[in-house]
Amino acid sequence: MRRALALLAVPALALAVSACSAGAAAIPKQAAQGNEAKASDPKAMIAISESPQLGWYLTNGDGRTMYRFDADSSKPPKTTCEGECARKWPPVPADVMPMTAGVDPLVLGVVTRADGSKQLTIGGFPQYTFAEDKAPGDVKGQGSGGKWYATAPTGAKAAPGQGMPGVPGTSQTPQQQQTKPKQQQGSTPTAPPSGGAGY
Numbered sequence: 001m002r003r004a005l006a007l008l009a010v011p012a013l014a015l016a017v018s019a020c021s022a023g024a025a026a027i028p029k030q031a032a033q034g035n036e037a038k039a040s041d042p043k044a045m046i047a048i049s050e051s052p053q054l055g056w057y058l059t060n061g062d063g064r065t066m067y068r069f070d071a072d073s074s075k076p077p078k079t080t081c082e083g084e085c086a087r088k089w090p091p092v093p094a095d096v097m098p099m100t101a102g103v104d105p106l107v108l109g110v111v112t113r114a115d116g117s118k119q120l121t122i123g124g125f126p127q128y129t130f131a132e133d134k135a136p137g138d139v140k141g142q143g144s145g146g147k148w149y150a151t152a153p154t155g156a157k158a159a160p161g162q163g164m165p166g167v168p169g170t171s172q173t174p175q176q177q178q179t180k181p182k183q184q185q186g187s188t189p190t191a192p193p194s195g196g197a198g199y
Contacts, residue, residue: 044096044098045060045098045099046059046061046066046100046101046108048102049137051137053139054139054142054159055152055158055159055161055162056152056153056158056162057150057153057158058127058151059136063136064129064136065129065133066127066129066151067089067128067129067130067141067142067148067149067150067151068125068126068149068155069081069089069125069126069147069148070148070149072125072126073124074121074124075124077111077121077124077126078111079113079126081126088130088131089131089148090128090131091113091117091119091120091126091127091128092120092127092128093117093119093120094120094121095117104153107123107153108120109121109124122154123155125155130148
């Protein structure tokens, strides 16, 4: 009788070990799938765009222009846009570091906001989008309040004539040279749009 019980116990033990092994193998597979999903998320992406108005500037995975705020600091990185300001200028999240196209990874960084969330920095400056930019290519926040400017690939303020990052001698593209208006002598540059309280 004892021998029969022992013989029955051997297959049962083998089945239990097999089930545990299968369960243990499933966890890393699920984790790997989660990591792959994060890495392939099209929104976790930064690209370089170009326009005659701004020169070379950064956009997020939705094609929205990325901005920096003069009231923030880069050394050390610090954000001052909270509350209503953050609703008008949503911070660019950095829960997952974005993939980049033509942007030096060394300029990417993260700053922790007051609420504990992570915000992307470029060249030390916290990054934002603008709620009134409704479509890819919109740059309605440029110059707002004299403090908000589109971000160049280095983290500096985007401006025509800076050249394509990593390509010496490209101070202007042919499109910029054809479309950039000539300033007449004695003319006064247009002042940036007012943003009320700075945002």
